[in-house]
Amino acid sequence: MTIHTIVAIVEDHPGVLNRISSILRRLSVNIESVTSGPTGVPSLIRVTIVVSGPALAVDQARKQLAKMIEVVKVSDISGEDMMARELALIKVKTTRQNRSEIMQVVEVTKAGIVDVSPDSITVEVTGDTNRVNSIITLLQAFDIREIARTGRVAITRGTAGVLQLEEAAPVKKPKRSQRAPAEK
Amino acid sequence: MKLSGARILCESLVREGVEVIFGLPGGAVIPLYDVLPEFPQLRHILVRHEQGAAHAADGYARATGRAGVCLATSGPGATNLVTGIAAAHLDSSPVVAITGQVTRSYIGKDAFQEIDITGITLPITKHNYLVHDTSRLGSIVKEAFYIAQTGRPGPVLIDIPRDVLVEEATFIYPDKVSLPGYKPVVEGHPEQIRKAAKLVNEAVRPVIIAGRGIILSKAFAELRELAEKAQIPVITTLLGIGCFPESHVLSFGMIGMHGMAYANLAVDAADLIIALGMRFDDRATAKVSAFASHARIIHVDVDPAEIGKNVRVDIPIVGDVRSVLQNLNQQVAVQQHVEWLRQVEEWRQLHPLTVIRDCDSVLPQFVIRKIYEATGGNAIIVTGVGQHQMWAAQHFWYDKPNSFITSGGLGAMGFELPAAMGAKVGCPGETVWCIAGDGGFQMTIQELATLVQDKIAVKIAVINNGYLGMVRQWQELFHRRNYVGTQLSCPDFVKLAEAYGIPGIRVTDKVMVLPAIQQAMAYPGPFLVDFVVEPEENVYPMVPPGATFLDIIEEPQRELELTVGPREVSNL
Numbered sequence: 001m002t003i004h005t006i007v008a009i010v011e012d013h014p015g016v017l018n019r020i021s022s023i024l025r026r027l028s029v030n031i032e033s034v035t036s037g038p039t040g041v042p043s044l045i046r047v048t049i050v051v052s053g054p055a056l057a058v059d060q061a062r063k064q065l066a067k068m069i070e071v072v073k074v075s076d077i078s079g080e081d082m083m084a085r086e087l088a089l090i091k092v093k094t095t096r097q098n099r100s101e102i103m104q105v106v107e108v109t110k111a112g113i114v115d116v117s118p119d120s121i122t123v124e125v126t127g128d129t130n131r132v133n134s135i136i137t138l139l140q141a142f143d144i145r146e147i148a149r150t151g152r153v154a155i156t157r158g159t160a161g162v163l164q165l166e167e168a169a170p171v172k173k174p175k176r177s178q179r180a181p182a183e184k
Numbered sequence: 185m186k187l188s189g190a191r192i193l194c195e196s197l198v199r200e201g202v203e204v205i206f207g208l209p210g211g212a213v214i215p216l217y218d219v220l221p222e223f224p225q226l227r228h229i230l231v232r233h234e235q236g237a238a239h240a241a242d243g244y245a246r247a248t249g250r251a252g253v254c255l256a257t258s259g260p261g262a263t264n265l266v267t268g269i270a271a272a273h274l275d276s277s278p279v280v281a282i283t284g285q286v287t288r289s290y291i292g293k294d295a296f297q298e299i300d301i302t303g304i305t306l307p308i309t310k311h312n313y314l315v316h317d318t319s320r321l322g323s324i325v326k327e328a329f330y331i332a333q334t335g336r337p338g339p340v341l342i343d344i345p346r347d348v349l350v351e352e353a354t355f356i357y358p359d360k361v362s363l364p365g366y367k368p369v370v371e372g373h374p375e376q377i378r379k380a381a382k383l384v385n386e387a388v389r390p391v392i393i394a395g396r397g398i399i400l401s402k403a404f405a406e407l408r409e410l411a412e413k414a415q416i417p418v419i420t421t422l423l424g425i426g427c428f429p430e431s432h433v434l435s436f437g438m439i440g441m442h443g444m445a446y447a448n449l450a451v452d453a454a455d456l457i458i459a460l461g462m463r464f465d466d467r468a469t470a471k472v473s474a475f476a477s478h479a480r481i482i483h484v485d486v487d488p489a490e491i492g493k494n495v496r497v498d499i500p501i502v503g504d505v506r507s508v509l510q511n512l513n514q515q516v517a518v519q520q521h522v523e524w525l526r527q528v529e530e531w532r533q534l535h536p537l538t539v540i541r542d543c544d545s546v547l548p549q550f551v552i553r554k555i556y557e558a559t560g561g562n563a564i565i566v567t568g569v570g571q572h573q574m575w576a577a578q579h580f581w582y583d584k585p586n587s588f589i590t591s592g593g594l595g596a597m598g599f600e601l602p603a604a605m606g607a608k609v610g611c612p613g614e615t616v617w618c619i620a621g622d623g624g625f626q627m628t629i630q631e632l633a634t635l636v637q638d639k640i641a642v643k644i645a646v647i648n649n650g651y652l653g654m655v656r657q658w659q660e661l662f663h664r665r666n667y668v669g670t671q672l673s674c675p676d677f678v679k680l681a682e683a684y685g686i687p688g689i690r691v692t693d694k695v696m697v698l699p700a701i702q703q704a705m706a707y708p709g710p711f712l713v714d715f716v717v718e719p720e721e722n723v724y725p726m727v728p729p730g731a732t733f734l735d736i737i738e739e740p741q742r743e744l745e746l747t748v749g750p751r752e753v754s755n756l
Contacts, residue, residue, distance in 0.1 A: 063489035069311040072365040
């Protein structure tokens with residue numbers, strides 16, 4: 001059972017996410033989180049899926065995703081050097097006694113306070129998975145009321161990447177001889 | 185020019201070269217049917233169940249190599265297509281299914297005859313569309329046909345709301361499709377091909393396993409060149425039958441659960457497997473861990489997801505098999521494998537498949553053999569699923585591509601009659617025999633009416649044993665003859681055919697078999713022959729489930745007729 005980060009660049013059509021999750025469901029690959037958002041190219045969105053499952057099943061899932069007509073490119077970037085970020089909003093109940101202690105924890109960890117009320121504060125944390133997990137653990141010493149976490153977005157280090165924005169063309173066209181005839 | 189969606193659809197179909205649509209109307213598609221007469225190039229054949237339309241489109245596609253089209257209304261019409269679409273999906277058939285849908289503003293509100301068919305068919309279509317915008321309809325049709333017929337072919341569904349059919353829009357039929365996410369690879373990687381050629385030139389006991397990919401790619405000449413140049417035995421999968429002439433001296437039959445023993449032994453002993461357009465399905469490989477354990481494997485397939493899916497592969501080559509072979513053949517040396525071929529031929533002599541014992545009752549294998557004799561091998565054989573399907577694969581020699589049409593991947597009973605209908609419509613000059621099991625035949629029997637209304641001259645051979653034969657065989661061999669739910673009562677098929685307007689005869693006697701077949705073929709129209717056969721006959725050889733090729737069960741020793749192959753037929 002391994003955790004993989006898969007990045008898919010897909011056409012912005014209704015139902016695309018449904019197709020993707022259907023393929024993963026069929027192969028019994030578990031979705032830990034999904035994040036999707038714009039790429040900078042108007043018709044394409046970037047979907048980052050953190051999955052867990054046997055390595056063979058995840059590899060087969062990646063190949064099946066690549067077959068999807070609306071998937072322009074898909075990569076399993078787990079093995080590569082990547083920068084990953086998540087965000088969490090944590091609502092902590094405060095008392096007069098522990099309020100300043102909680103705020104100290106937030107300050108020391110360089111998290112942020114985004115909401116204050118007489119008996120609660122909401123903390124915002126961004127960072128890689130480990131950082132977010134460890135700050136939540138610290139705050140579990142207090143009375144956490146609610147946590148809202150995003151999935152992961154990830155980008156590889158250096159200039160190479162899954163989707164490179166080169167002028168207006170998002171992906172390199174394959175060489176002429178290798179392309180199946182599109183014209184009829 | 186502004187046209188209604190219905191006319192845009194028809195114009196687009198004409199531009200795609202569509203000549204026939206198998207369909208059944210309903211409320212959501214009346215606007216389409218209303219304009220059909222304006223397009224005489226589009227022949228509509230009214231089926232009696234939408235499953236028949238889907239299988240007919242599939243049979244048409246397999247016989248002609250072109251996309252088959254089926255049409256159904258919304259709701260139940262669409263859901264009735266599902267089995268047929270799944271069958272096309274699993275066997276990689278180019279089928280375009282068009283379904284009606286309720287008016288756009290009613291979608292998602294559980295309206296009358298509304299169903300989320302795009303959701304239902306997500307896993308069984310190569311791609312599908314729900315048309316929201318009439319002006320996109322032309323492009324969608326073009327894309328659909330392109331996707332269905334290229335790369336690894338497969339079914340594509342287009343769901344069209346009723347108001348889209350009525351609404352008018354400017355008709356633009358694009359010259360090109362723009363699918364940034366779909367670029368099928370044609371040419372194989374040259375380095376991989378070079379490595380493969382090296383292995384082929386070094387192999388001592390090579391075997392080619394050829395599948396449906398050869399037929400889809402039309403790589404017949406290239407396959408033949410490879411086999412003859414390097415003197416390599418050619419074995420096919422069930423779906424690959426016909427890709428290499430079975431009368432050829434290098435043809436060594438079919439692999440798999442009910443394949444020929446000598447084919448399975450050859451694959452087991454091989455030191456190199458050249459897998460061309462086949463996907464190592466579990467029926468073909470038997471126990472995967474024991475499959476070709478002495479061999480290295482070269483796998484050529486247009487679908488990258490198939491490579492390494494079931495079996496570890498030494499040289500994967502993604503590409504169109506015809507293109508890859510053209511390259512590969514140039515690098516393969518002229519060779520002999522005298523010793524190896526002698527060994528495989530010896531296995532063929534020691535483990536003959538084609539044994540039909542002498543007995544008084546009508547044996548199903550005998551019926552197949554007589555159909556071969558009467559047609560001279562010149563026919564398209566379309567089968568259902570089960571024992572009769574296996575016998576049809578084993579006891580008929582297929583020399584031409586697209587001459588054996590069967591539901592392999594899905595194994596859908598009821599495929600036989602509508603698919604035979606589609607094949608005959610696509611190839612009117614060919615003799616088409618529908619080999620039906622008595623069980624499967626009853627599932628889509630209503631299409632007999634279509635044969636009559638549209639004058640489709642399919643010849644039907646019902647292999648009537650009063651059982652769901654293949655299940656009964658498993659119950660006999662593995663469940664102590666516990667025949668539960670397999671004894672099948674049938675109507676009088678001859679009377680039933682006559683009620684539909686199709687002449688028929690019943691055969692209960694061995695001497696009547698050949699004359700009945702000849703009578704059927706001489707009749708200028710659809711004809712049914714009800715062959716009442718030996719009820720508890722088993723398909724041999726058989727590799728039991730979970731076993732390896734070496735555990736093959738062959739025909740129990742009985743009075744044996746000598747092997748008769750196509751090369752010796754003239755001596756009969």
